[in-house]
Amino acid sequence: MKKLYVLLWVILTLCMTGCWDRNEINDYAFWIGTALDLSEDGKLKKSAQVAVPADFTNAKGGGGNDKRANIVLTASGSSIVDLTQQIQDKLPRRVFLGHRRSIFIGEKLAQKGLIDIMDQFSRNTDTRMRTDIFVVNNGEGKDVLEINSPFNKFSAIVAVDQDRFCRLGDTALRDVLLDVGRDGIRPSMPMIEISPKNKQEKHEIMEVKSVAIFNKNLKMVGEVTGRESLEMFWVKGVLKDQFLTEEIEAGSISLYESNLKKSIRTELQGNTIKAYVKLEGIGRVLENNTNIDISTSAERKPLERKLNELEAKKVEATIKKLQLQYGQDVLGIGEEIHREHPYAWKKLRDTWDQHFPTVEVSVSVKLKIQNTGDIGKRIPGIGDRK
Template sequence: MRIAKAMILLVFVILCGCWDRTEINDLAFVTATALDLTDNGNILCSLQIAIPASIEGGRSGGGKDNQFFIISAEGKDGNEIHRKLQKKSSRMLFLSHRSVIFVSERLAKHGIGDVLDIFTHDPKNRLKTYIMVVKGGEGRNILKMNYPLKQVSIEAVKEMEISGEDVAVTLRDFFITYASEGVHPVAGTIEPDIHTKDTDKEIFNFAGSGVFKDFKLFGLLNEKDTLGLLWVTDKLKTGRITTNLPNGGEVGLVLNHAHSKIITQPLNNSVQFKIRLEGQGSLAENTSNLDINEPNHLKIIKKELENAVKEQVQAFLFKIQKKYKVDSVGFGQEIYKNYPEKWAVLKPNWDTLFPKASIAIEVSLTIKGAGMVHSSFGSQAEGGEK
């Protein structure tokens, strides 16, 4: 009798366990979202949705057919917009495959606190989604671009961002930084390629990063500034440094290893910082007359590259310290970690104290090899004539 009851219960569980299952054919896979600000102050939300045939591999990447389509809706809040978007789709919107959220520069400067609030409340929104600012343009225009190397262009953005040369910030990273002591969040920026005139072949470029304060975009950093940001915050994986030499010519170093350390030196009513930057790489370019096989010449190149790094980082620090006055590196966080009692005193006035803080920079580079680069053809010719 007990066995019979157990069998009946098991059958009941099996029959009822999948009553609310949603079939894959009933889902619309959202791969990216774009958020723009309209002239009347509303939010225009656009979704890039993968066409099912693309997901299943039914179409080749070389075909002219699009692998996605876009729907848009305008509203004042996230719930209203989501309701309107769902009405435009015959399938249930599925957000777990979304890779990137694009925010127009105009909306970012206006403020994105209310816009991002919905992403923290709805469990369907993945916090590992990347967030990017569209420099000088609208987010929805990025969604329309066809990227030749990927069936869905947004996957290209995802892979390019995590390569290590650009700022890759997820919603989770953004929110954690915002809630942390003594540091303000940043986000990567993207822009259409202005050199491409064929609309069917438009591509995008990474254009540096943007610094935020109180969920508002305070300023933009170019690619050199962004390299400095990544290096100082110990997040740089690879990069390239070039500099002109005093005697003419240019040298370039490709970094394959970088490290940084911020040393805090508290004073009575202020604080000083020292940034130690270390890098290792190989020369990838040499148009000078210096022979890198000569130890003295290599020392000259090393010194000039170190000076170039120092000037580049100083230019980055000037922007966040003097121009934007936003602690995007986390110098305040360093005080909080190492001297919490000191931070309790400085915190109320940190926005005023940070622009006046003294920051010294030390750079040490190690050139491990010259790769395929030796002395320039010009110097070789001169040497042959002699």
């Protein structure tokens, strides 16, 4: 019996020594960013930003160090899977997509259509749904991967942070796939733009300030930029805060608007479709270049009403542009009809692109100024003193 115990102990010891099929971290090549472009001969071009382990130590620093912590590999072909294998053939390690942070799509490819590309992303179990996705404005996705940013050695990560801290929020692959699968909304993606260098800049920088508009076939049909993109995202329910400067007769006033919310109510009257958009938020005054004393309710309340009326008119103008110029419901009004009028939606669903431009949209804004700063009126100048 004692020999039997010894034999069992030896067997258990051997089983606890380790795993024969383990993968060491040194066996992986970490794929940080992906670029998808259209080559001159019409083929699909895929580029990968892959971390270089030898230079990874200082990857988060970047200050004063020109040494790259990544390489950019490119392949061209007909399918994403084939291109991934071509890139794998160029690496001595197994590619690992679990750390991929962003996907960049060249504008030419976006205009051609992304249905086939999205099919692969939705099937591949290695794809992270929280991966950020961008369209590159007037450029190729590969151009972004090759940027040497002073903030981070991986431009794919810089783009994610840029999108998160800019006013447009962040759009992930998951959000686009959800919009593709619904009938009452059309997809949109933030657009990234590489800013031109000047004499003082040693490194390139990028901006996220516009949004690409897609139709139901995932073809890019246009873009909105600047304030229009912010208003579009507010109505869509994506925008959570923003800095805003309004010009009124008395001067200009700048606010930080937070806790932004939206609600949409729809109404069907015969062949007429109406949508009532309500936008709400809280305002904090950052700059007051008027003689209005915002510390008193008697002057602040009329100012609130004036600002809300101005904002409502501008949002209505942006929605009208989306209706007449692009005809694509990136706001989700169709989804609201689907929820409120499910039986009527069955008749509208297949022809929603024809109905959306005819929707009568009314916008109301209720932004309440809760913080006016330490002073009411602006600091008086010579002309203001009596």
